Amino acid sequence: MAPKNAFYAQSGGVTAVINASAAGVIETARKNSDRIGTVLAGRNGITGALKEDLIDTAHEDDDTIRALTHTPGGAFGSCRYKLRNIDENRREYERLIEVFRAHDIGYFFYNGGGDSQDTAYKVSQMAERMGYPISCIGVPKTVDNDLPFTDCCPGFGSVAKYIATSTLEASLDVQSMCDSSTKVFILEVMGRHAGWIAAAGGLAGKEPGSAPHVIIFPEHPFEREAFLAKVDQSVKDHGFCVVVASEGAQYDDGRFLSEAGPRDVFGHAQLGGVAPTLANMVKQSLGYKNHWAVADYLQRSARHIASQTDLEQAYAVGEAAVNYALEGRNGIMPVIKRDSSSPYRWHISEAPLNEVANQEKKMPIHYTTDDGFGITTDCREYLEPLIQGEAYPPYENGLPKVARLKNHLVEKRLKEPFTP
CATH class of the missing domain: 3.40.50.450 (Rossmann fold)
Known part of the structure; x- marks a missing residue:
């Protein structure tokens, strides 16, 4: 046979x-x-x-x-x-x-x-x-690292490495200009209900006071005043503030900070726009000059x-x-x-x-600091091996160099076409 x-x-x-x-x-x-x-x-x-x-x-x-x-x-x-x-x-x-x-x-x-x-x-x-x-x-x-039963999900480690690296590099840029230019930089990353990718940004901050100074997780309800106070204090203490924000950031009632469009076939809201939303809050309430970026597809396609x-x-x-x-x-x-x-x-x-x-596997509560804006030693010990x-x-x-496939289709054997 x-x-x-x-x-x-x-x-x-x-x-x-x-x-x-x-x-x-x-x-x-x-x-x-x-x-x-x-x-x-x-x-x-x-x-x-x-x-x-x-x-x-x-x-x-x-x-x-x-x-x-x-x-x-x-x-x-x-x-x-x-x-x-x-x-x-x-x-x-x-x-x-x-x-x-x-x-x-x-x-x-x-x-x-x-x-x-x-x-x-x-x-x-x-x-x-x-x-x-x-x-x-x-x-x-x-990339969201949210499948149960597995210690980590293939695809996450590379996103984590990209986000940690980007956070580190961008923070050095902002720090070098903060005396006369940008005070606050916000990086929006993927993560609908689980903050694993946002947490990876925390790997960049190995020393006390180093960036990122604020991480926004979906697992912690967003509180505007607490966020602004943390940003303000970071600028006063360090001269600048770097924020890594999950796209799934949401208020206590479950509303996303920024829902960008219609829902997909799985019923998921299209997310995007958390970074400019947070930037507007900072500008209106604190008056600090800021910049923001959205990692978007770059984070999940960065094979290099x-x-x-x-x-x-x-x-x-x-x-x-x-x-x-x-x-x-x-x-x-x-x-x-x-x-x-x-x-x-x-x-x-x-x-x-x-x-x-x-x-969905969300981050354990002991992986985030008591104020909800940082990662703990336990989280760092979990994440660091995955980006090695x-x-x-x-x-x-x-x-x-990338593979260029022929993607040759086999001859169809069924007479009737089908439209999903």
């Missing part, structure tokens, strides 16, 4: 190392070609399966697949698409079965965050309920400053996903377990998808 093919797809916001997980999946599958046929990648996530837009990775040579480890973005395209429950929309699941059967797919690997693991879990349940044999394994990824630890873990979860599937496992996700922080040691374990899906090591990409003519 010929080996079954595998389906791999990327979902949600991408990271600097998500393609390393893709390389882990594809290279491990190729090492087991007697048991896994071709890895077919969904063009733009799960919608690629629904539309039968399947990329044949066999058209990519080994060097190109290896180059994915130093290529940011989503090599096969990502999406934000939520499968409804099978009882609400059986049509989508029947379509998936049709596509999987038509292309002899027996393995399903979905690379994403909490909502994506919900999709992976639903597909695993669909397989059982509809009698189609498929091994479904989630592959963790999220990726963490070596993060890169290794991203590859490891992709590799483990294939190995779990070859063991006949279904409905699980590889996770990272910390053995020790100093020296940092970790290993791969597993967690059930039904418990991972739609869960430099994984510089190869360069050509002064710019990073």
